[in-house]
Amino acid sequence: MEITMRPGLINSFTSITMLLVCIFLLFLSLAFAVQDSITSNESIKDGESTLVSASGTFELGFFSPGNSMNRFLGVWYKNEAHKEVIWVANREIPLKDSSGFLNFTQQGVLLLLNGNNEKIWSSNKTTNVESPVMQLLDSGNLVVKDGKDSNFILWQSFEYPCDTFLPGMMIGGNSQTGVDRNLTSWKSADDPGPGQFSFGIDRQGFPQLVIKNGTLKHCRLGSWNGKSFTGTPDLPRDQFLKYDFILNKTHADYSYEILRPGVLLTRLIVNQSGFVERFLRSIQNNNWTKIYWAPRDLCDSYSVCGAHMICKMVDQSHDCTCLEGFEPKSPTDWSEGCARRSPLNCTQDIFQNFTGLKLPDTNLSWYDTSMSLVECKDKCLKNCNCTAYANSNITGEGSGCILWFGELVDMREFSTGGQDLYIRMPPLKTDQTTSNTNSGKKKLLGIILGSTVLAGVLTVGLTFYIWRKKQRKQEIEEDMELPSFHLATIVKATDNFSSNNKLGQGGFGPVYKGTLIDGQEIAVKRLSKSSRQGLTEFKNEVILIAKLQHRNLVKLLGCCIQGDEVMLIYEFMPNKSLDYFIFDQTRNKFLDWQRRNLIIGGIARGLLYLHQDSRLRIIHRDLKASNILLDKDMNPKISDFGMARLFGGDQIEADTNKVVGTYGYMPPEYVVDGRFSLKSDVFSFGVLVLEIISGKKNRGFSHPDHCHNLLGHAWKLWTEERSLELLENMSDSPYSVSEVLRCIHVGLLCVQQKPEDRPNMPSVVLMLGSENPLPDPKQPGFFTERNMPEVDSSSGNHESSSINDLTISELHAR
The missing domain is CATH 1.10.510.10 (Transferase(Phosphotransferase) domain 1)
Known part of the structure; x- marks a missing residue:
């Protein structure tokens, strides 16, 4: 039987088919609803619906990070192969299954519940408007607004950042309200809970941008100088980014905007390893490019050199040098820092200009943003406790004033960029001149005498070195009452003192983890060959601890003395300190x-x-x-x-x-x-x-x-x-x-x-x-109340602080 269909019939059939497809798609969209806003008493259920920004850039919904089975409510970039999450609501309390849902109450409260209707997370901000609306903006900001006044934002996720800093977001805080907005790293790729690293504004002294590891500074990006942060002269800007730093009596806030919002996307994150990274991509391309990160090198690590030292990068390694007019406190330990060669005079002191620097830590500083540089110098000169000064803003001819008190910490030298720092120095000494004739004779006589003395010193020194080398080994061996380990055993146990096995560094030298042939784990304290102070401490430790046995004292297992090597072997403590x-x-x-x-x-x-x-x-x-x-x-x-x-x-x-x-x-x-x-x-x-x-x-x-x-x-x-x-x-x-x-x-x-x-x-x-x-x-x-040295605080801001722990090995008491 042959059936013939006329053109009109075919058109009708096609229309019906299209209608059925549309109906199917409608039902499909209802099953997996994608919305751009939600009114009160509506919900978003895990696996059933999401909320998408108007431009389609961002999406709010439920997800499981990495290999985790836990469920979280978050916001991410839509239509990406790898889900880049920018915000998580319940980052500390995960949902254990996919039965959770986000409820938007009539009072404008976001309420995340599990399958048993138990509260997991809440925005905790009740509003008084009649028709609140929840919306995901094109900026990635999840907001609750007044339905009748779209400009009136009642709550926003940008006020509660996680690990991502987006254009339009603000980090910093308010000293009156105590509000602090910092980024906090994820614990791991599988756990968005708050990790150990944070990124934000430190408001002690002149505000500065820092990365912290717990409560300790990990990397200091420095203070804002009108162009960039003093520790980031290579901050990407100009063609597509604009930065803004607000500083007044109550606020210290940092934000940025992208100058080509319809073309480019950017985000900055603090990751689980303590790095701050900025990524950039075009709207059409899903591949992110990393354009900036910090710390960039070893000199970016906080206070890697001691006080009054400048860190320089040389052939991929860092080098610490004392400021001019200062000398090292320790010949072997940079962390000891440097001390002045000559004491300050106060009334006759001068200031020396150091250029191209990352300004020192501003924790112990005072500032006034309205002063000129000349006024700043006078202010510092009149206070004997002031150790340095600089402009707070370097745009134009420069303006504003920062004064430092105490030690100058965490400075580095830049090949390009950097800033001028004026450091207090003692007055120059003038020597009386002598005639050229007498000067020449003295020089010649000095050369002859110097050569003779040098030859004698070298002979005596070489003899003393050989004698002392033998004496040193004999002294230690006499003091020890310990089992002896062969050097080859320790070398094998520590994989030839591999850097991967290094546990730490002390004044005596490095400590390594090792594993003996029988599987016993040990800690090896290796005396540095150049450490005279370490030798004294080393012998002291041997004499004392070798004779002590208690369950709450670390156990000394033995020693190794062979050639120039002097080592102590301890039981290994797997849980560190x-x-x-x-x-x-x-x-x-x-x-x-x-x-x-x-x-x-x-x-x-x-x-x-x-x-x-x-x-x-x-x-x-x-x-x-x-x-x-x-x-x-x-x-x-x-x-x-x-x-x-x-x-x-x-x-x-x-x-x-x-x-x-x-x-x-x-x-x-x-x-x-x-x-x-x-x-x-x-x-x-x-x-x-x-x-x-x-x-x-x-x-x-x-x-x-x-x-x-x-x-x-x-x-x-x-x-x-x-x-x-x-x-x-x-x-x-x-x-x-x-x-x-x-x-x-x-x-x-x-x-x-x-x-x-x-x-x-x-x-x-x-x-x-x-x-x-x-x-x-x-x-x-x-x-005591920790107060700064007395400064006229009629203008500017003057806060006090303390500095990090410092182990001192020599301080002459009164």
């Missing part, structure tokens, strides 16, 4: 209160053994978080006895002209008068207790309500009967209120100003382990 955990915002979660309490008790028992129970009586003198190592079960072990001192059985205290230790842990009587005793360690222990409880460093602690260090903060809370507020947030783990308060009480007793008021370690151990009443503590040592 205490500071690795307590001062890191991510890793500190591994230390619940029970573990912290056990660590405090273990350190106390280790000190008790050193002070009383061992056959020696030892003062450690450098007790700090980085010298508390943690074994596989997180048990604490006191380490590093290079600065320890041996006391006689009836000796109470001693004096020294050489103060050693770490700022923030040393008691007042030791820093000021050079007097140390068993109570010096007690003070350091008290600081450690308060640091362990709070998760904050004593040195470098800051609080918006006052300028005390951690000891002062703890004392303030004690006097106001709010001591429990010192405890780091442990909402996910139980703790005993009485145990916490008792530990804080004991910590405050240990850090009292006068040594005689502090308990001894037997009393401390007893206090921690009992419920007996304790005496009231007196004011702590070094309890």
Whole structure:
């Protein structure tokens, strides 16, 4: 049977087919709805609907990052093979399945719920408008607006950035409201939770852009000078980017815009390795190109050179040199920094101009954006504590004033760009001139005498070197009562001292991880051949620790002395040191209160053994978080006895002209008068207790309500009967209120100003382990408001701060 269809019939059939296709697509779109805005009482369900910006650039919905099965609500670039997520709502609390949904309430609140209708995340901002609307803007900003006034934004995701900085977004903060907007890296590619690295504005002193690793500076991009940040002269700009920095009495905000928004896209992220990276791509092309990153090289690492040093890149490596007029404090350790050759005079000082620099850390600075450079110089000259000055803005002829007080830290030299810095110097010395004839005779005589003396010195020096080399080995061998390891065994165990096995670096030399043939893991402390100071500390450590055995002291396994090599072999501590955990915002979660309490008790028992129970009586003198190592079960072990001192059985205290230790842990009587005793360690222990409880460093602690260090903060809370507020947030783990308060009480007793008021370690151990009443503590040592040197603050901004921990190996006390 043959069927013939007329043209009209064919057209009708085609129309019907097209209609059916349209109906099918309509149903499909309803099943997988893509919307550009949502009104109140509507929802976005996982797997059923998304929200897309009007231009189609961004999309809001549910996703699983990397290889994770967890579900998150986020915003990403639409139509990309690799999903580049720019914002995550529930980054700390994932959904465990795909039953979650985002509800937009009548009050304008975004509410993320799981399948059991339990709240996972909320915008927590109730509005008073009648018809709120949720919309994803073309900028990538998720907003809640007034439906009747589209310019009235009630809530926006740009106020709560994650790891991505987009055009139109703003990072920085408000000193009045306490609002801080920083970027925070993901924990990993599978976990968008807040990682260890952050990127934002540090408002202490003159505001500057920094990357932080936990609470520590990782890389400092510097302060805004009107053109770029002083640490980023190569910041991409001009043809497609424009930067804006707002600085006034209350705000320090950084933002940028793209000059070709319809053609190019750009984003800046802080990644899990601590790098800030800027990417660029065209609208039509999905391939991102990295156009900028920081840190760029080793000189970008924060304070890789010590104070008053300039970092220079030479053949892919960094080199640290002292500023002119300064000399190294240590011939082998750059971190010690440099000191002035001649003291300042104050009234007759001059200023030397250094060009092409990244300006020093502005934490300890004062500024006034309205001053001229001449006024800035006069201001600095009139204050004897002012060490340097510079323009705050270099556009035009330059304007504004920054004054530095104290040490100049984290400077580098740029081949192009950089800025002028004027550093205070002592007045030039003038020598009386002599006649050319007398000068020539003196030079000739000097050459003859110098040559003779040099030959004699070289002969004596060579003889002394050979004798000392033999003597050094003999001295160490006589002091050691330890098993001996063969050099070949240690070389094999450490893979020939591979850089991959290097654990750290001290004044004595490097420390390496090794594995013996039987599988035992070891830590090898290798004495640097050029370290004279290290040899003294090395011998001191051997003499003391070789004779000590306690479960809360690190165990010395043996030594290796062969040729020029001198090494100590310790048990390996797989969990590194205490500071690795307590001062890191991510890793500190591994230390619940029970573990912290056990660590405090273990350190106390280790000190008790050193002070009383061992056959020696030892003062450690450098007790700090980085010298508390943690074994596989997180048990604490006191380490590093290079600065320890041996006391006689009836000796109470001693004096020294050489103060050693770490700022923030040393008691007042030791820093000021050079007097140390068993109570010096007690003070350091008290600081450690308060640091362990709070998760904050004593040195470098800051609080918006006052300028005390951690000891002062703890004392303030004690006097106001709010001591429990010192405890780091442990909402996910139980703790005993009485145990916490008792530990804080004991910590405050240990850090009292006068040594005689502090308990001894037997009393401390007893206090921690009992419920007996304790005496009231007196004011702590070094309890002061940290103020800057006196400066006329009638204009500008003047804030105080503290600087990073610094271990000092030589400071002559009064």
